[in-house]
Amino acid sequence: MTAWICLFVDYHHHISMRMVNSGILIFAIPKFVFFILQFLSFWVASGTTAMVLSLFIFGLTRGWKMLQIRKLTCHSTDLPEAFNGYRIVQLTDLHLGTFGNRQEYIQSIVEETNRLHPDLIVFTGDLINNNSQEMLPYMQTLSKLEARDGIYSILGNHDYGEYGNDHSYEYRKRTLTQLIRQQEQMGWKVLRDESIEIFRNNEHIYLIGVENISLPPFPRKGNLDKALQGIVEKEKGKNTFKILLSHDPNHWKMEVLRKTSIQLTLSGHTHGAQLRFGKITPARFAFRYWGGKFVENRQMLYVSLGLGGAFQFRLGAWPELTQITLYNSDDGRYS
Known part of the structure; x- marks a missing residue:
C-alpha cells in the first residue's frame, strides 16, 4: 500500500517521490493551513501552522520507528482445547527498501517479537518495495525470529516485483523467485494458495495462505478455492478452526465473510495511510476495513x-506488531 499522499498510485519506488512526499508534509500542507487560517487571525494561523509542521517533522524523524505492540484475543468454540491460549504474532508490510540499512529498527522488531514467545509467527505480505536485493541487509537479522511452530508468510502486491523500473516478465519472475528463496533461507515458509495443519497432541488447526487478492488497481494473483481444497476434503463436515493469511483486507468481504467457515483472517496492506488522528485517517477513503479488528457472523478480521x-x-x-491469543470459548467474544 502506498503512503497517504498517493493511496491510489504506487509512486514510492522512486527516491525522488519520497523527497516530494516529505516536501509536501513539511512545506505544502503547513503553507496551505496558514493560507486558510490567516483570514481568521494571523496569530492563530501562525500557531496552528507551527504545530502542524512540528507534528510532521516528528513523524518523519521519530514517528516511523515508534513500534507498538498490540495484544488481542480471539474466542471460538471451534478451537480445539489443545490450542487454548495459543499465541500468534503477526508481522506485515516491512517494505525493507524504505529503510536502506537501518539495522537497529529491524533488530528491535525481532527482539520484541521473540520476547512475546509466540507459538506461531506469520508475515502477511509486502516484504519489499520493488526488488529482492532489498532483503540482503536484513536476512541475517530476520532469520533470528523464533516460534515453536515456525514462521509462515504470504506475498503482498509489492512482492511480485511489479513496481520497479523493469516491467519485463523475466525481471518479475526473477524477483519473485529470489524473494521466495531468500525467505526459505531465513527459515520462513511461503504459503502460495495452500494450507498446512498445525498439531497439538492429537488435535489440529489449519493455517491458510493465499497470494495477493485485491481490487483494482492492485493485482489479483491468488485462488482461495485452491487453498481450501485440501481442507474441504479432510474436514468431512467438521468445522475445524482455520486461520487465513490474506494481504489485502478487501478480500475478507469479497470471498471470506459468510462465504466460508474461516474463523480468523489476518491482513495488512493499508498502513492506516501512515497518518491518523484518533479515528480520522485518509485510509478510510480507500478501505472499509482500514485497521484494527472487525467481527461479523462470528468471523474475525484483524488488519495490522x-x-x-x-x-x-x-x-x-x-x-x-500484533499478538493474537486464541481461546476456546462458547461466548463468541472477540477483544
Missing part, C-alpha cells in the same frame, strides 16, 4: 497497520 511504509513517516498510525 504494518511495520514499514512508502517512506519513513508515521504519525498516529504507528508501526505495530
Whole structure:
C-alpha cells in the first residue's frame, strides 16, 4: 500500500517521490493551513501552522520507528482445547527498501517479537518495495525470529516485483523467485494458495495462505478455492478452526465473510495511510476495513497497520506488531 499522499498510485519506488512526499508534509500542507487560517487571525494561523509542521517533522524523524505492540484475543468454540491460549504474532508490510540499512529498527522488531514467545509467527505480505536485493541487509537479522511452530508468510502486491523500473516478465519472475528463496533461507515458509495443519497432541488447526487478492488497481494473483481444497476434503463436515493469511483486507468481504467457515483472517496492506488522528485517517477513503479488528457472523478480521511504509513517516498510525491469543470459548467474544 502506498503512503497517504498517493493511496491510489504506487509512486514510492522512486527516491525522488519520497523527497516530494516529505516536501509536501513539511512545506505544502503547513503553507496551505496558514493560507486558510490567516483570514481568521494571523496569530492563530501562525500557531496552528507551527504545530502542524512540528507534528510532521516528528513523524518523519521519530514517528516511523515508534513500534507498538498490540495484544488481542480471539474466542471460538471451534478451537480445539489443545490450542487454548495459543499465541500468534503477526508481522506485515516491512517494505525493507524504505529503510536502506537501518539495522537497529529491524533488530528491535525481532527482539520484541521473540520476547512475546509466540507459538506461531506469520508475515502477511509486502516484504519489499520493488526488488529482492532489498532483503540482503536484513536476512541475517530476520532469520533470528523464533516460534515453536515456525514462521509462515504470504506475498503482498509489492512482492511480485511489479513496481520497479523493469516491467519485463523475466525481471518479475526473477524477483519473485529470489524473494521466495531468500525467505526459505531465513527459515520462513511461503504459503502460495495452500494450507498446512498445525498439531497439538492429537488435535489440529489449519493455517491458510493465499497470494495477493485485491481490487483494482492492485493485482489479483491468488485462488482461495485452491487453498481450501485440501481442507474441504479432510474436514468431512467438521468445522475445524482455520486461520487465513490474506494481504489485502478487501478480500475478507469479497470471498471470506459468510462465504466460508474461516474463523480468523489476518491482513495488512493499508498502513492506516501512515497518518491518523484518533479515528480520522485518509485510509478510510480507500478501505472499509482500514485497521484494527472487525467481527461479523462470528468471523474475525484483524488488519495490522504494518511495520514499514512508502517512506519513513508515521504519525498516529504507528508501526505495530500484533499478538493474537486464541481461546476456546462458547461466548463468541472477540477483544
